Amino acid sequence: MSNRRFAITAFVVAIALIGASLAIENAYFFTAAYGVLVFVILATAWNILGGYTGYVNFGTPAFFAIGAYTTVFLYNAFQAPLIVDIVCGTAVAGLAGLAVGYLTLRLRGVFFAIATLALAVVMLTFVVNWEYVGGARGAYVITRGDAPFGFASWKHYLYVVIAVLATVAIVVARLLERSKIGRGLAAIRDDELAAECAGVPTLRLKLLSAATSCGLMGMAGTTYPYFYAYTEPLSIFSLSYAVNSIAMPMIGGMTSWVGPLIGALLLGTLQQLVQVTIASDLNLLITGLLLVLFVTLAPNGILGWFDAWKRRRKR
Amino acid sequence: MAGVLLQASGVTKHFGGFYALDKVDLEVREGERLGLIGPNGSGKTTLVNCITGTLRHDEGTVRFNGHDISRLATHGRIRLGLARSFQIPKPFASMSVVDNLRVPLLYAASAHAGAAKVSEARSREEAMVILREVGLEEKAEERSGGLTQVDMRKLELARAMASRPKLLISDEAMAGLSSSEVDDIITLLLKMKDRGVAVIMIEHIMRAVMRFSERVAVLDAGKKIADGSPQEVVANPDVQRAYLGE
Amino acid sequence: MDSALFLNAVVAGLLLAGFYAAVAVGISISFGMLDVVNIAHPGFIILGSYVALMVHQWLGVDPIAISVVLSPLFFVLGMALYRVFYLAFERRGQESLRGLAFFFGILFITEVVLILIYGVDYQLVKTAYSETVWRLGEVGFPLRLLVPCVVSVVMVLGVQLFLNRTFFGRAVLAVSQDQLALRIMGVNPVKVKELAFALSIATAGVAGAFLIVIQPVQPSIGREFIGLAFAICVLGGLGSLYGTLVGAVILGVAESFTATYFGPSWAPAVSFGLLLLTLAFRPAGLFGR
Numbered sequence: 128m129s130n131r132r133f134a135i136t137a138f139v140v141a142i143a144l145i146g147a148s149l150a151i152e153n154a155y156f157f158t159a160a161y162g163v164l165v166f167v168i169l170a171t172a173w174n175i176l177g178g179y180t181g182y183v184n185f186g187t188p189a190f191f192a193i194g195a196y197t198t199v200f201l202y203n204a205f206q207a208p209l210i211v212d213i214v215c216g217t218a219v220a221g222l223a224g225l226a227v228g229y230l231t232l233r234l235r236g237v238f239f240a241i242a243t244l245a246l247a248v249v250m251l252t253f254v255v256n257w258e259y260v261g262g263a264r265g266a267y268v269i270t271r272g273d274a275p276f277g278f279a280s281w282k283h284y285l286y287v288v289i290a291v292l293a294t295v296a297i298v299v300a301r302l303l304e305r306s307k308i309g310r311g312l313a314a315i316r317d318d319e320l321a322a323e324c325a326g327v328p329t330l331r332l333k334l335l336s337a338a339t340s341c342g343l344m345g346m347a348g349t350t351y352p353y354f355y356a357y358t359e360p361l362s363i364f365s366l367s368y369a370v371n372s373i374a375m376p377m378i379g380g381m382t383s384w385v386g387p388l389i390g391a392l393l394l395g396t397l398q399q400l401v402q403v404t405i406a407s408d409l410n411l412l413i414t415g416l417l418l419v420l421f422v423t424l425a426p427n428g429i430l431g432w433f434d435a436w437k438r439r440r441k442r
Numbered sequence: 443m444a445g446v447l448l449q450a451s452g453v454t455k456h457f458g459g460f461y462a463l464d465k466v467d468l469e470v471r472e473g474e475r476l477g478l479i480g481p482n483g484s485g486k487t488t489l490v491n492c493i494t495g496t497l498r499h500d501e502g503t504v505r506f507n508g509h510d511i512s513r514l515a516t517h518g519r520i521r522l523g524l525a526r527s528f529q530i531p532k533p534f535a536s537m538s539v540v541d542n543l544r545v546p547l548l549y550a551a552s553a554h555a556g557a558a559k560v561s562e563a564r565s566r567e568e569a570m571v572i573l574r575e576v577g578l579e580e581k582a583e584e585r586s587g588g589l590t591q592v593d594m595r596k597l598e599l600a601r602a603m604a605s606r607p608k609l610l611i612s613d614e615a616m617a618g619l620s621s622s623e624v625d626d627i628i629t630l631l632l633k634m635k636d637r638g639v640a641v642i643m644i645e646h647i648m649r650a651v652m653r654f655s656e657r658v659a660v661l662d663a664g665k666k667i668a669d670g671s672p673q674e675v676v677a678n679p680d681v682q683r684a685y686l687g688e
Numbered sequence: 689m690d691s692a693l694f695l696n697a698v699v700a701g702l703l704l705a706g707f708y709a710a711v712a713v714g715i716s717i718s719f720g721m722l723d724v725v726n727i728a729h730p731g732f733i734i735l736g737s738y739v740a741l742m743v744h745q746w747l748g749v750d751p752i753a754i755s756v757v758l759s760p761l762f763f764v765l766g767m768a769l770y771r772v773f774y775l776a777f778e779r780r781g782q783e784s785l786r787g788l789a790f791f792f793g794i795l796f797i798t799e800v801v802l803i804l805i806y807g808v809d810y811q812l813v814k815t816a817y818s819e820t821v822w823r824l825g826e827v828g829f830p831l832r833l834l835v836p837c838v839v840s841v842v843m844v845l846g847v848q849l850f851l852n853r854t855f856f857g858r859a860v861l862a863v864s865q866d867q868l869a870l871r872i873m874g875v876n877p878v879k880v881k882e883l884a885f886a887l888s889i890a891t892a893g894v895a896g897a898f899l900i901v902i903q904p905v906q907p908s909i910g911r912e913f914i915g916l917a918f919a920i921c922v923l924g925g926l927g928s929l930y931g932t933l934v935g936a937v938i939l940g941v942a943e944s945f946t947a948t949y950f951g952p953s954w955a956p957a958v959s960f961g962l963l964l965l966t967l968a969f970r971p972a973g974l975f976g977r
Contacts, residue, residue: 310541321528325520
């Protein structure tokens with residue numbers, strides 16, 4: 128299926144699903160679905176640099192936070208409309224990814240990974256010390272009046288927004304994956320030196336991948352302040368975003384856009400269930416254990432199982 | 443008389459106090475078949491790495507097709523028309539055999555193809571053509587990570603050919619192969635002549651070098667000690683000493 | 689400029705540096721010499737802190753004394769961890785991306801388990817000398833910093849001596865350079881790496897016991913130490929323990945000055961800043977191979 132046809136199909140399917148789901152009576156559904164859809168974006172974004180290009184990013188919270196805090200900043204400064212928040216948050220996060228990439232992607236992948244880990248800590252420090260966006264105390268973003276476009280509530284509206292953004296993320300990922308750039312990224316992942324010797328401009332492509340990946344992570348955070356009303360560092364920089372953005376693609380499968388989607392839907396739903404039945408910290412432990420188990424025993428994830436099953440059937 | 447394609451002058455590379463290359467001059471003309479030989483550790487692969495840009499040389503210049511490429515990144519040099527295969531094959535293991543070739547077709551070959559730029563859609567056809575030439579078309583859809591030794595060597599060369607180079611450097615493509623497999627590889631490389639592609643063949647298998655090369659250069663301990671026709675070089679006492687000792 | 693403040697900042701930095709060297713020496717071994725990116729290392733430090741806390745609460749013994757006794761425990765833990773890593777990743781040649789994710793998962797799990805058991809409150813161990821401060825003129829030497837510093841330096845120098853003087857130690861240095869030569873000498877490089885990695889984890893456990901004497905500890909501060917440990921090793925140069933010491937001094941003093949003149953909440957940014965600068969301008973570090 129060509130990329131153009133895929134994009135159209137994806138949006139049609141998304142709009143159909145969104146439309147149907149708006150009929151659901153249970154208000155909790157929208158909160159849970161919002162959470163899962165944020166993970167769909169984060170997992171898909173992470174996989175662009177991780178699965179497609181082979182560079183591990185441990186600093187998802189940093190870029191997610193950039194998206195969220197750009198919104199807080201714009202809200203405090205200009206009462207900016209949501210679309211401005213989304214565009215700016217994505218852009219700033221993308222630039223940050225580009226900057227970190229420029230400094231570290233010329234070296235081994237390991238150094239990029241460590242730099243992202245350290246970046247998350249530094250972003251936290253920065254945010255905690257910046258009173259204008261609330262510092263350690265946190266910031267409130269109040270939604271005023273009725274939800275736009277006649278939606279039943281702001282939560283409904285934001286749910287639709289995040290669902291659309293998730294579709295955008297998936298389309299972007301697929302666009303990259305099935306293109307000349309995608310082949311270049313895969314070559315870099317498989318053997319960077321051989322890729323250079325095949326004429327692939329590795330640094331340029333890595334930077335593109337980093338900027339896109341981090342930008343999308345920022346995009347995932349831009350609606351957070353509106354949805355949860357209260358934005359504070361401890362929740363934004365939560366362990367959950369850090370580990371899930373890696374665990375979901377790894378468990379789902381890293382070779383295509385389908386993997387992160389599967390991983391996010393499965394793991395995200397599982398976590399929502401565990402959260403309401405058992406304690407929430409146990410939630411994280413289960414995720415961590417699943418990550419280690421999959422990485423050790425099933426490195427190609429669920430997609431890998433499916434591929435192996437297909438191959439076995441052919442014989 | 444064909445023009446000079448590659449001109450390495452005074453190329454020097456040292457690691458601390460150890461000189462891997464010491465003022466090496468090497469010239470290759472368009473369409474020429476040059477054999478590059480020398481005992482283990484004499485600097486052959488280091489020279490290749492300096493020519494392709496994997497390593498930065500410390501002194502000297504490298505000119506290709508009229509440009510000074512000393513400061514160009516590897517992919518830039520490749521896009522000008524250089525290509526190399528690796529001693530130990532480095533396939534894009536997650537891709538099929540045919541997809542391996544599409545990468546250099548899309549990136550390297552397209553760069554100097556002008557009007558004949560390869561599109562994403564056509565790259566598969568073009569890749570199959572090359573696979574047919576090297577005899578790998580049956581294995582086109584197989585995962586490149588699981589090939590036999592000789593098939594991997596062929597894939598290495600096919601990938602280098604896919605960048606449609608003007609100069610192809612083959613780094614010990616025949617090591618460990620059987621006699622008939624060696625002949626296969628020689629035939630492949632000889633076909634390059636028909637396309638006007640110059641070849642530098644680095645090998646230890648003397649009969650292959652003798653059969654293939656118009657000219658032979660010899661490196662020993664980082665220095666070039668001989669450069670001439672195969673017969674001259676073989677008779678050269680310095681060369682004999684380098685290989686056999688005093 | 690207030691000279692007392694300045695001198696105290698320098699001294700605090702130096703005392704911290706000794707401890708930071710103990711934190712970084714494990715990374716210097718696992719990453720610098722064995723090429724294993726064990727980003728879970730700080731998790732083991734924090735684990736060491738909590739184990740020391742637990743034993744202290746149970747027996748009342750000084751954590752630093754406990755750590756020496758507990759280091760074999762962490763040694764064995766390190767051996768087990770390396771064995772899993774080797775079997776799952778290194779042997780298959782997939783250590784880069786998956787190995788990183790594996791260690792991240794381990795780091796994550798240790799943090800969450802500690803949160804589940806101990807909660808997120810800060811814990812500190814007060815020893816007999818925690819409140820004592822030796823004075824030399826205007827400069828104070830808090831014993832809770834001085835004692836761990838001295839013991840840390842002893843440990844690091846001990847490791848350095850071990851690596852340089854014993855056969856096993858030199859095998860470790862060799863394993864990063866030429867595994868084939870080792871095999872020819874009848875030494876199993878995998879076993880060497882396993883024991884060296886175990887040593888690095890043992891140092892982590894010991895450093896953890898020091899940490900909980902120096903400052904309050906809670907499960908998530910492990911991640912703050914990652915930037916620190918790698919910054920020190922990269923700055924000093926991977927594979928050089930001497931470089932690690934120098935890197936620790938630079939970082940310790942820089943952090944101390946930042947805390948003194950800009951406020952302690954900016955301290956974590958220092959290690960990151962230094963790490964980025966080093967990676968951008970001199971990735972081999974000061975004394976790197």
